[in-house]
Amino acid sequence: MGTISILIFAVFLAVFLGVVTYDLYKSKKNGTNFRIKNCVVGFLMVAPAVLLTFLFILLPMLFSLGYAFTDFNQMRPDEVNFVGFNNFKEIFREIGAGGDMLSALKNTAIFVVGVVPLQILLALGLALFCNRKVRGVAIFKVCFFAPVVISLTVTSYLWVTILSPEADGLLNSFLALFGIPEQDFLSNPDTAMLWIVIISAWQGCGYQMLIFLSGLTNIRSDLYEAARLDGANAWYRFIHITVPGLKSSVLYITITVFIGACRIMVQPMLMIGPYPEGWTLSYYMYMQGTEYSLVGKSSAIALLMTIFIGLVTFIQKKVLGEKKSG
Amino acid sequence: MSVKKIFKIIGVVACAAIVASGIPGWVINDSDADGLNGNTVVSVMFHVSSSSKEGQAYKKRIDAFNEAYKDKKIKATANYIPRTDGSSAYETALISMKISNKLPDIITFDSPKCSYYAANNYLYNITNMVADIKDEFFEGSINYYNGYIYGLPIQESSAGFYYNKDLFKKAGISDKEISEYSDESPWTYEEFKSVCSRLKSVCSKVPVNMSIGGTSDETAPYLLYPFVYASGGQFASEDGNTVKGYLDSEKTISTFEFFQELINEGYTDDKVDANAFYNGETAMYLSSGWTIADLRNKNYSAFPNGSNWGLLPYPYGEEGCAASATGSWSFGITQNHHQDKAAARELLKWLVNDESSRVITEHTGMISAKKAVNEGRYDADSPEAMLLQQLANTGKARPPMVGYSVLSTTFNQIIHELGRTNNLRDLITERTVTLQETIDKY
Numbered sequence: 001m002g003t004i005s006i007l008i009f010a011v012f013l014a015v016f017l018g019v020v021t022y023d024l025y026k027s028k029k030n031g032t033n034f035r036i037k038n039c040v041v042g043f044l045m046v047a048p049a050v051l052l053t054f055l056f057i058l059l060p061m062l063f064s065l066g067y068a069f070t071d072f073n074q075m076r077p078d079e080v081n082f083v084g085f086n087n088f089k090e091i092f093r094e095i096g097a098g099g100d101m102l103s104a105l106k107n108t109a110i111f112v113v114g115v116v117p118l119q120i121l122l123a124l125g126l127a128l129f130c131n132r133k134v135r136g137v138a139i140f141k142v143c144f145f146a147p148v149v150i151s152l153t154v155t156s157y158l159w160v161t162i163l164s165p166e167a168d169g170l171l172n173s174f175l176a177l178f179g180i181p182e183q184d185f186l187s188n189p190d191t192a193m194l195w196i197v198i199i200s201a202w203q204g205c206g207y208q209m210l211i212f213l214s215g216l217t218n219i220r221s222d223l224y225e226a227a228r229l230d231g232a233n234a235w236y237r238f239i240h241i242t243v244p245g246l247k248s249s250v251l252y253i254t255i256t257v258f259i260g261a262c263r264i265m266v267q268p269m270l271m272i273g274p275y276p277e278g279w280t281l282s283y284y285m286y287m288q289g290t291e292y293s294l295v296g297k298s299s300a301i302a303l304l305m306t307i308f309i310g311l312v313t314f315i316q317k318k319v320l321g322e323k324k325s326g
Numbered sequence: 327m328s329v330k331k332i333f334k335i336i337g338v339v340a341c342a343a344i345v346a347s348g349i350p351g352w353v354i355n356d357s358d359a360d361g362l363n364g365n366t367v368v369s370v371m372f373h374v375s376s377s378s379k380e381g382q383a384y385k386k387r388i389d390a391f392n393e394a395y396k397d398k399k400i401k402a403t404a405n406y407i408p409r410t411d412g413s414s415a416y417e418t419a420l421i422s423m424k425i426s427n428k429l430p431d432i433i434t435f436d437s438p439k440c441s442y443y444a445a446n447n448y449l450y451n452i453t454n455m456v457a458d459i460k461d462e463f464f465e466g467s468i469n470y471y472n473g474y475i476y477g478l479p480i481q482e483s484s485a486g487f488y489y490n491k492d493l494f495k496k497a498g499i500s501d502k503e504i505s506e507y508s509d510e511s512p513w514t515y516e517e518f519k520s521v522c523s524r525l526k527s528v529c530s531k532v533p534v535n536m537s538i539g540g541t542s543d544e545t546a547p548y549l550l551y552p553f554v555y556a557s558g559g560q561f562a563s564e565d566g567n568t569v570k571g572y573l574d575s576e577k578t579i580s581t582f583e584f585f586q587e588l589i590n591e592g593y594t595d596d597k598v599d600a601n602a603f604y605n606g607e608t609a610m611y612l613s614s615g616w617t618i619a620d621l622r623n624k625n626y627s628a629f630p631n632g633s634n635w636g637l638l639p640y641p642y643g644e645e646g647c648a649a650s651a652t653g654s655w656s657f658g659i660t661q662n663h664h665q666d667k668a669a670a671r672e673l674l675k676w677l678v679n680d681e682s683s684r685v686i687t688e689h690t691g692m693i694s695a696k697k698a699v700n701e702g703r704y705d706a707d708s709p710e711a712m713l714l715q716q717l718a719n720t721g722k723a724r725p726p727m728v729g730y731s732v733l734s735t736t737f738n739q740i741i742h743e744l745g746r747t748n749n750l751r752d753l754i755t756e757r758t759v760t761l762q763e764t765i766d767k768y
Contacts, residue, residue, distance in 0.1 A: 073767070075446035077425045099760050165597045184597070187746070273542050274735055275742050290418075291731055294767060 008062060012054050016047075067299035074293045087300035104279035107193050107268070111280065112261040114197035115204075119257050120250070123205040127212030128242075141213075145206035152203070156270035159199050160186070163271075192277040196267050204260070208253045215249035216242070251320045255313050262309050281305055365401035368669040369430035370677070371423075373416050373655060376406040383689035387682045391673060400669045405430060424448060429662035431670040432677070435477065436544075437469055437653035438724040438734075441566055444471035445728045445768070450659040451476060455671045459678070462696050466721040469656050472565075476658055478678045479695035481687050483654035484713045484721065485549050485614040487534070487638040488621065490628055493609035497524040508638055508712060512648045512720070515556075515584060518641040522593035525609045531602045532594050534610040538585065538745075539596035541738035548651055548724070549612050550585070550741065555649035555722050556642035557581040566727025569765060573736075574758040577645060582740060582750055584643065589745045596745055604628060610638075614651070618709050619691035637709040639716050652721035654692070693717070729765035736761045 020043045027039055068087060072080045094101035126144050130137050147155060162170045165184040172182040186192050219241065227237050243250075265282035272278030274287060281301060289298030370388070374381045388404045395401070409416040423429045435443055443449045453475045460468060460475065469477030494504065499521060507513035513521075525533035540546040554561060559578030562569045572578065588594045603611035606628030611617070622632040629635050642648040657677055659670045676682060683696045693714055694700050704710040727733060736757050740750075747753050 071767070073446075074421055075424075075442065075448070077421075099756070166599075187596075187742075273738075273742070275739055287735070291735065292729075292764060293421075294764070297767075 005059065008059060009054070012058070016050060064299045064302055067295050068303045069300075070296045072295040072299070074289070074295045083296065087297045088304070090297065091300055091304065100274075100276065100279050100284060103276040104281050104284040107277070107279055108262060108264065108281045110193045111197055111200070111264050112258065114194070115200050115261045115264075116254065116257050118197060119201040119205050119208060120253055122201055123208030123253065124212055124246075126205060126209040127216060130209065130213060131216045141209075144209055147203040148206040150203070152266040153270060155199070155203055156267050159195070160271050163195060186272050187275075187277070189277040192272050193268075196264070196271065199271075200261075200264065200267060204257070208257065211249050211253055212246060215246045219245035247320070251317070254320060255316055258312065258316065259309055262305060365399045366669045367401050367403055368432070368673045369403045369405065370432040370673060371405045371407060371419070371430040371434065373409040373434045373436075374406060375408040376404075378408075379689040380686065381406055383686040384677075386685055387677060390681075391676045394676075395672065398672075400672060402673050420448065427663055429660040431660060431662060431664060431667075432657055432674055433660055434480065434655050434657055437467070437477065437479065437656050438726065438730040440469035440477050440656065440658070441471045441726045441728045442730060442768075443658070444474075444476040447661050449476040450661045450667065452478075452659055452671075452674070455659070455667070455674070459675065462680075462698060463678075464652070464695065464697065464717055464721060466652050466717070466723050467654075467656075467695055469658065470726060477656035478658075478674070479654060479656050480678070481654055481683070481690060482693040482695050482714075482717060483614055483652065484693070484717050485612060485651040486640065486709075486713060486716065488603065488611045488613055488617055489636050489638055490603070490606060490609045491634045491636060492628075493525060493528050493606065496528040497521075497609070499524060504636065504638070507641075512639040512716075513641045515641050515643045519588070519591070519593070522588070522591070522610075526592065529607060529609050531607040532592060532598050533608065534588070534594045534612070535598045535600065535603055535608050536585070536588065536594040536612050538589070538594060538741055539598070541596075541742045544734060546741050547734045547737045549614070551724055551737070552640050552649040552651050552720075552722060553584065554578055554581045556640060556646045557584065558643065558646035561725040561733060562727050566725060566729070567765060568762070569733070569758055570762045573733075573761065574755050579751060579754055580643070580645075582744065582754060585741070586744045586750055596742070615692055615710070615713055637712050639712065640720070648720040649722040650716045650720045652717055653723045654695075727765070728768040729761070732761055732764045 023043075024039055067080075069082060069084060070080045071083045071086075091101060095105060096102075130141050130144070163185040164170065164172065165182060165187065166172065167176065167182045169182070171185070175181075175183065183191075185195055223241050223245075224237055227241060232240070263282045264280050265286060268278045268280050269283050269286075274283070282305075285298050285301040285305070288294045288301065372381060372384050374384070376382070376385055384404065384406075388402050391402050407416050407419045420429070420433065429448065433448075435449075440449065444451075449471075451474045456475055456478060460478075463479060464482065467479040467482060468475055469479070489504075507517065507521075522533045537545055537549045540549070551561070557577050557580050559575060559581050560572040561578070562572050585594075589596075598608055600611065600613070602608040604624075604626035618637075620626075621629055621635055625631065640648065640650045657674055659667055659674055664670070678695070680696055680699050683694045683699045686692075687694045687699070693710060694703075700714055704714065724730070725733065740754055740757055743753055744750070
């Protein structure tokens with residue numbers, strides 16, 4: 001493994017140096033104000049970032065890609081055999097058989113479909129609220145953003161306490177006031193993922209709110225004034241000025257929230273557990289790789305997820321992206 | 327600066343980077359075996375923090391070892407990596423060490439993981455090394471794989487039903503009846519259910535906390551696995567490679583049906599927690615030996631000054647035989663880069679000798695894994711004596727199998743579904759198929 005890492009690093013370094021050399025050569029040939037010293041300093045400055053990206057992103061990705069076609073068991077790192085597409089066949093067979101993998105797929109789909117629109121709409125609503133020039137809005141901004149900086153583990157345990165199935169659980173105590181019997185929110189397959197959606201949207205929307213806020217400040221105020229003079233009501237101003245003005249923010253937020261949603265793991269792991277109502281693709285992948293040591297299968301799931309997320313992101317960019325004029 | 331000079335600098339930087347990337351591989355050597363002023367260094371990794379009570383006991387014994395072996399020029403070094411939920415942090419550290427060929431000489435491991443570590447060449451066969459001392463331990467607690475010894479227990483662990491004497495009295499359960507349940511022939515499932523039904527009216531919550539809710543970690547498997555044996559069932563074949571025909575056998579299924587019956591009758595559920603017993607809302611609590619110290623020292627409202635409680639053994643089914651939980655963490659020598667295991671053997675024997683066992687169990691409050699250390703240590707009617715007797719008579723280890731982690735998860739998944747499924751048989755069959763497929767990969 002060490003030799004392969006060094007080999008990959010050598011190839012990567014050669015490519016990097018090749019790019020640097022080619023760029024220097026091209027710059028010297030074409031540049032009117034070419035200063036070779038500046039170019040080299042620039043490349044040296046990005047070198048640490050490039051090196052870290054290689055070590056912590058590119059290298060693990062390449063290894064994971066390779067492992068997806070092997071029977072790598074992390075307890076036996078010296079015995080890795082190439083198994084072709086066996087891991088992928090097994091994954092699809094498991095999905096067909098309706099086992100945990102299918103539950104993981106369904107739950108992830110439910111989560112993505114639920115959390116992406118909810119979190120974006122919630123963030124947009126909060127941003128519109130915080131964009132108003134009213135007294136004390138800064139306090140609201142802090143409150144809305146606070147869950148983002150709290151650890152996922154902490155918020156998960158906090159919600160486990162709130163949603164405790166016991167009669168003296170926080171939410172159950174409240175429901176008891178209206179004569180509603182105690183509910184087992186997180187163990188009920190019908191409600192478990194719904195709660196994860198709500199909790200995740202609550203925790204994550206503060207970050208997207210800030211992005212929307214920055215987008216809102218970039219929309220020229222004279223557009224709103226002109227619309228008002230033309231008699232446009234608030235809804236029309238929102239649809240015809242705010243929404244188009246936020247298009248690039250919406251694209252960025254949709255893509256990042258979608259990618260994050262596909263990778264959901266911590267909340268179901270801590271709040272539900274490895275049961276049919278708690279499996280998600282990342283959680284299932286983690287269990288296969290870490291708990292069961294089946295890195296080959298785990299890497300195959302990761303590769304399929306990457307391909308799927310990449311495809312959907314590409315489609316999102318095509319559908320929501322800015323059209324190039326001319 | 328000329329272009330030539332700049333290319334030279336880039337060349338030097340590239341060479342340095344290539345050389346530096348190889349350094350980690352070169353520094354892995356055998357120097358630690360002979361380092362530190364001519365001493366042979368033997369390393370050990372513990373699964374607890376050095377500041378915990380158990381960690382302090384280990385530290386004391388390591389210091390004592392270094393003092394005793396000063397003249398023999400053997401020095402022990404200890405590394406403490408506290409296990410987290412599911413012992414994953416500890417296991418991750420172990421795997422990293424194995425990959426980088428830096429396994430310590432001795433490790434601690436949870437006993438059901440023995441087969442897993444032995445099969446994957448983490449543990450060293452110590453059968454011959456410990457032949458002279460193996461009889462000093464409870465046989466059920468020694469870690470075997472394929473008939474060979476790979477680990478020796480650090481301390482003993484067992485469990486039983488803690489009960490609230492006041493609530494038992496209120497339910498009309500006499501001391502005489504209780505004593506019949508705790509003699510050498512423990513109570514049956516029918517007697518257990520009869521007690522639960524009488525307790526139902528005096529408990530504000532379910533009569534017994536069976537720890538059925540402890541399915542997020544090893545709690546439920548550890549406390550509930552003896553019931554499978556007590557029903558006459560099995561988890562897997564003797565070699566641990568086959569679960570089909572064992573986990574889904576009639577007798578094993580009847581164990582889960584017994585649990586489901588307890589839930590359906592309102593005798594237990596997965597919501598009740600430990601506090602319900604400590605507050606007097608529940609009359610019985612299935613828990614490990616660690617609870618003894620808590621009940622004595624924490625002055626819970628239902629047990630003022632640590633009194634008013636007792637401990638009953640595991641019940642058993644008509645078609646099975648009495649079985650109780652056993653197996654805690656163990657010591658094992660690793661298959662690391664040190665071919666000469668003499669120093670590791672010395673340290674292992676030191677860590678499991680009577681004095682170490684006494685010091686460790688005094689710190690943890692657990693029962694010693696050494697028979698001699700326990701002799702005359704507890705009063706005949708103490709809960710520890712009951713656990714000790716139970717261990718000697720009915721202690722049965724968790725199934726030694728390479729795929730134990732997956733079995734544990736599967737067991738938890740079945741327990742988790744007990745209160746929800748109407749078709750337990752199909753659920754177990756389906757889970758067994760999935761489990762078998764995963765085990766086949768090992």
